Amino acid sequence: MSNVGETLKAVRKQRGLTQGELAKASGVSISIIRKLEQGDRATARMETLRMLAAALRVTTTQLMNGPKVEGPVVGTEERWEAVRKALALPPLPRELDDEPPTIAGVKRALDDSVPLFAKDKFAELSTVLPGMLRDADxxxxxxxxxxxRLLQLSGWLMVATRQFDAANVALQRAMDSAADPMDGAATANxxxxxxxxxxxxxxxxNxxxxxxxxxxxxxxxxxxxxLSTWGWMxxxxxxAAVRNEEADTAERAMRLAQGAAVMLGRExxxxxxxxxxxxxxTVKLKTAENxxxxxRPDVVLRLAQKIPVSTLRATSNNRNRHLLDVADAYAKTGEYAEAFDKLSEIRASSPxxxxxQTYARTVMRRIIEGRRTLTSEMRDMATAIHLDL
Incomplete structure (x- = not known):
C-alpha cells in the first residue's frame, strides 16, 4: 500500500467513514479511493487529494505525508535523539570550550526547568535538556x-516517555554521582x-x-x-510484589508506607x-492502583470516593495514573461514559x-468494545492517543 493509501485509510477510519461515505462526501469515485487504499495507485492528482483532504478535515499535505494527529507526537526516537546523545557522549575537554558553564548558572537553569518536568512539558524539555546535560557534565x-539531580530528572523523563535504554543510562550515571544514601535512594526509586x-x-x-x-x-x-523517601521505596x-503475585508482601509494604504517611501527618x-x-x-492513590x-474495579471506585483528587497538582503523574485506574474501573463495570470522562479530564490537563500511556489505549479499547457507536469526541481521543480504530 502506498503512503498516501495508508494515510487515507487510517484517517478515513478515524473519522468513522466507509469508502462509500467518503466518496459521497468528497466527490471522488469509490473506485479511486479503493485503488489508493489497496496500493493499486501510488498517488492521485493534487485536486483529487485536495477533495479527499477537505472531506476528511485534514490538509492536503497531511494527507500526503501522514495522518493528522492532535498535539505533538511524543515518545518518538527522533524527538529524544539529542537527549540520548547528550547522556551517552563524554563532555568536551574544558580547553575546547570557549564559554564554560558555571555552577551557579547550571543550577539556575536546573531550578528553572523543574516546572517543565512537573508539568509534563515534553516538547520544551526535548529542546532545552541536551544543552543542560552537556553543561552539567x-x-x-x-x-x-x-x-x-539533573540525571535523576532526565531518567524519570525517559521512563515517562518509554525511552528505556536512555533512562537506564541516565539513572546509572545518577547513581554514580549520588552524594549520600538519600540521594541514591531517590535514584533507586x-x-x-x-x-x-x-x-x-x-x-x-529486590x-x-x-x-x-x-x-x-x-x-x-x-x-x-x-520518611518521604522511605515511604516511596x-x-x-x-x-512490584502485587504484580508478582506476592499479595502478603505487597500488603506488608503498603502498611509500612501507611505508617510513614501517618508519621508525616500530611502530604x-x-x-x-x-x-x-x-x-x-499518595498512599491512598497507590492502594487504589494495587x-x-x-x-478489583469495585474497590478502585470505592477508594476513589475518599481520595481528594481536586487537591492534587493538575499534571501530577500520581493523579493521572489514579484517574486512569478510575477510568479503567468504570470501563470494566460497563460505565463507558464515565470512563471516557476521566480520559478527557486527563487529556485536558496533560495533553x-x-x-x-499504553494504559490509556487499553482503557479506550474497552470503551470502544463496549459501545455500539462512537461519538466524534471518542474518535478524536483515539487519534490523540495513537489508537488505531
Whole structure:
C-alpha cells in the first residue's frame, strides 16, 4: 500500500467513514479511493487529494505525508535523539570550550526547568535538556550534586516517555554521582519504576527491598525527607510484589508506607522536588492502583470516593495514573461514559502525557468494545492517543 493509501485509510477510519461515505462526501469515485487504499495507485492528482483532504478535515499535505494527529507526537526516537546523545557522549575537554558553564548558572537553569518536568512539558524539555546535560557534565567534580539531580530528572523523563535504554543510562550515571544514601535512594526509586514498566518484577522487588532496608529511618528522629523517601521505596516494593503475585508482601509494604504517611501527618511536598511528594493521599492513590492491578474495579471506585483528587497538582503523574485506574474501573463495570470522562479530564490537563500511556489505549479499547457507536469526541481521543480504530 502506498503512503498516501495508508494515510487515507487510517484517517478515513478515524473519522468513522466507509469508502462509500467518503466518496459521497468528497466527490471522488469509490473506485479511486479503493485503488489508493489497496496500493493499486501510488498517488492521485493534487485536486483529487485536495477533495479527499477537505472531506476528511485534514490538509492536503497531511494527507500526503501522514495522518493528522492532535498535539505533538511524543515518545518518538527522533524527538529524544539529542537527549540520548547528550547522556551517552563524554563532555568536551574544558580547553575546547570557549564559554564554560558555571555552577551557579547550571543550577539556575536546573531550578528553572523543574516546572517543565512537573508539568509534563515534553516538547520544551526535548529542546532545552541536551544543552543542560552537556553543561552539567562540563562542571566536573564540582558540579556533582547538580549533575546527579539533573540525571535523576532526565531518567524519570525517559521512563515517562518509554525511552528505556536512555533512562537506564541516565539513572546509572545518577547513581554514580549520588552524594549520600538519600540521594541514591531517590535514584533507586526511579530505577524501580523503570524496572516495573519493563516488566522486570523480580529485579524491581529486590532493588526496592535493598533500598528500603538501607534507608529505614528511626521513627524518633526521622525527618520529613527521610520518611518521604522511605515511604516511596515501600510503595515501589508493594507495586512490584502485587504484580508478582506476592499479595502478603505487597500488603506488608503498603502498611509500612501507611505508617510513614501517618508519621508525616500530611502530604510532604518538598520545594522544587515534585517526585518526592508523599503522604496519606499518595498512599491512598497507590492502594487504589494495587486494587486495579488485582482486577478489583469495585474497590478502585470505592477508594476513589475518599481520595481528594481536586487537591492534587493538575499534571501530577500520581493523579493521572489514579484517574486512569478510575477510568479503567468504570470501563470494566460497563460505565463507558464515565470512563471516557476521566480520559478527557486527563487529556485536558496533560495533553503531552497521555499519548505515552499504553494504559490509556487499553482503557479506550474497552470503551470502544463496549459501545455500539462512537461519538466524534471518542474518535478524536483515539487519534490523540495513537489508537488505531
Amino acid at each position: 562540563a562542571l566536573g567534580t564540582e558540579g556533582r550534586s547538580i549533575r546527579a 526511579i530505577q524501580c519504576w523503570l524496572l516495573l514498566r519493563q516488566g522486570k518484577l523480580e529485579s524491581a522487588l 532493588l526496592a527491598v535493598e533500598w528500603a532496608d538501607e534507608i529505614e529511618p528511626r521513627p524518633s528522629r526521622a525527618t520529613p525527607a527521610e 515501600l510503595l515501589r516494593l508493594s507495586a 510532604h511536598t518538598p520545594e522544587n522536588d515534585f517526585l518526592m511528594t508523599f503522604g496519606p493521599t 486494587a486495579s492491578v488485582t482486577n 503531552e502525557w497521555i499519548p505515552n
